[in-house]
Amino acid sequence: MISRLPLILFFIALISIVLPLSAQDNGPVKVYTFEEFEPRLYQETDSVYVVNFWATWCAPCVKEIPYFEKLQEMYKDDKVKVLFVSLDFVTQIENRVVPFIERMNMQAEVVLLNDPRSNRWIPMVSEKWTGAIPATLVYTKGHRAFYEREFNFEELEEIILPLIN
Amino acid sequence: MKKMGLLLSVLFLSVTAFAQGYEIGDKVEDFRLLNVDGRYVSMSDYVDAEGFILIFSCNHCPYVVAYEDRMIELHNEFAPKGFPVIAINPNDSIAQPQDSYSLMQVRAQEKNFPFPYVLDADQSVYPKFGATRTPHVFLVKRDGSDLRLAYIGAIDDNYQDAGAVEVRYLANAIHAVKNGKTPDPTVTRAIGCTIKTR
Numbered sequence: 001m002i003s004r005l006p007l008i009l010f011f012i013a014l015i016s017i018v019l020p021l022s023a024q025d026n027g028p029v030k031v032y033t034f035e036e037f038e039p040r041l042y043q044e045t046d047s048v049y050v051v052n053f054w055a056t057w058c059a060p061c062v063k064e065i066p067y068f069e070k071l072q073e074m075y076k077d078d079k080v081k082v083l084f085v086s087l088d089f090v091t092q093i094e095n096r097v098v099p100f101i102e103r104m105n106m107q108a109e110v111v112l113l114n115d116p117r118s119n120r121w122i123p124m125v126s127e128k129w130t131g132a133i134p135a136t137l138v139y140t141k142g143h144r145a146f147y148e149r150e151f152n153f154e155e156l157e158e159i160i161l162p163l164i165n
Numbered sequence: 166m167k168k169m170g171l172l173l174s175v176l177f178l179s180v181t182a183f184a185q186g187y188e189i190g191d192k193v194e195d196f197r198l199l200n201v202d203g204r205y206v207s208m209s210d211y212v213d214a215e216g217f218i219l220i221f222s223c224n225h226c227p228y229v230v231a232y233e234d235r236m237i238e239l240h241n242e243f244a245p246k247g248f249p250v251i252a253i254n255p256n257d258s259i260a261q262p263q264d265s266y267s268l269m270q271v272r273a274q275e276k277n278f279p280f281p282y283v284l285d286a287d288q289s290v291y292p293k294f295g296a297t298r299t300p301h302v303f304l305v306k307r308d309g310s311d312l313r314l315a316y317i318g319a320i321d322d323n324y325q326d327a328g329a330v331e332v333r334y335l336a337n338a339i340h341a342v343k344n345g346k347t348p349d350p351t352v353t354r355a356i357g358c359t360i361k362t363r
Contacts, residue, residue, distance in 0.1 A: 057227050059261070060359060087356055089227065089325065116325040119318070119334070122354040131319075132298035132359045148297070150359075 029097055030111045031090055034121035037113050040083060041125065041137065047079040048163045050156075051137040053113075053125075055087045056100045060150045061134040065104060067153040071160060072108050078164035082108035087133060090114040138163070186295020189351045193305050193312045196290045198253065198283035199266070201273040206251065206281045208305070208312060215247030216306035216315070216342060218335065221296040222252040222282070224272045225263035226358035229300050231324050233276055236300075239320065239335065240280045248304075248339050250280040255291035255299070260361035291360055298357030302335055306342045315342050318353030 032040075043049060052068055054061035065084070072082040084106065088097050093112060101110055115121055122131050126146035129135055135148045140163050147159075187193060197207045208217055220236060222229050240250035258265035266284050273282045285291050294303050294314075304316035316338035321330040338348035 055227075057225075058358060059361075089231075116323040116329070118324065118356045119322055119353040122356070129354070130297045130301075131354045131356045133356065134359070 029086070029093055029101070031093070031114050032111055034113065034115040034117075034124065037085070037111065037115075038124065040111075041139070044141065045079075046141065047081045048075075048138065048140040048160060050080060050082045050160070051085060051139075052082065053085045053087060053133050053135045053137075055133060056092075056096050057088070058133050062104075064134060064151050065106065067151060067156055069107060070153055071156050075160060075164060080160055080164065084108055084110040086110060086112040088112060186293055187303075187314045189314055189317065191314050193303075193314050194293060195312070196253075196285075198285060198290065200281040200283045201266075201270045201278075202281075206283050208251070211249060213247065214249060214307065216304065216339075217312075218243065218248055218250045218339070219294070219303040219305060220250060220252045220320075221255050221291055221294070221299050221301040221303075221360070223254050223256050223261070223264045223299045223358070224268050225256075225261055226299045228324055228355070228357050232300050232320055235320055235327055237276065237279060242336070243339055244280070246339075246343070252278070252280060252282045253285050253290060254282065255285045255288060255296060256361040257288060257363050260363050264361070288360075288362060296360060298355075298359055300355070300357055304335065304338050304342065304348070316348045316351055318350075319355035322353075324355060 040049075041051065050068065050071065052061075052064075054065065056062070068082045068084070072080055086097055090112060097110075097112060118131060122129050125135075125137060128146050129148055132148055134150055135146070136151065138145050138147070138159055143163055145159070195208045197205050200206045208214070211217070218239060222236070236250060236252065244250070254264055254269055256264040262268075266286075269282055269284060296303070300320065302316070302318060302320055303314060305312045306315045316335065318334060320333075320335045321327075322332040322334065323330045334350065334353045338351070341348040
């Protein structure tokens, strides 16, 4: 029994090294201007892209995050890719956004769009968007739809199902 | 079945039209809403006003907070020129407890708002304007005995940094209206918090 102790200690040490590493799998949140971000709205592959505009302080956005996570998890084999676009202020990335991502254990990619000229870029995301969040763009080859509204999981699924093969 | 589809699409269209609210140039109805000082406010109370800066606003939204000082400056600049600010909280306080009437009073006092901060308690006013978020600005001008919508959208082109503003959309719109011209642009967009309903 005593002889196992070093082994146990070794594993504890190993886990304490590996865990923080795996927690950083999300990587630092990339910060984009709209010009840098725009190509993410026009990727021409056979994936279905679900681009959700949100912020940590937006209660309805926070509520629907698990549904987007579940969508990506359930349909990853069908090439559904969720991208969370945070509209939090860039000054709050370290003290708010990153801790929030860790607390919610968000697995999908998160980027932060830091471009104050929103009157210019909002219509470039969609002419339909007045600027309220949450807002979600769903696109794939030959299909593009924009939603300025909240979703539950079933509603998201209903949108995605006709788009996956 | 076809008829049913037609009926549904007509219903859908009418719902959409309702959600969109007033358009530029439309006649705007007055309102009577409770201010943080316990009195009711209507646009008709202001006999000398040439128009109004109506700002759908609230307590909780960081995009509103980023603009609060600029809302105060706008009122101080334009109320003497006939365009006072009226801030209207459209949020349901059960859906968003931070936006309750008593917390509106607290915020108005903290910031010493020089303008009324009123509550759209039954959420009947914001849909008429088609407001979708806070902050969401509607510039109204007097036209004889009527009030008409002149501009919809953002205060300026930089929510993050008042010092980096390049275009003051709302101020420009007021100047245009005062000179008998149509604002250009008449509609702008900005990021904001959705209006909270139950």
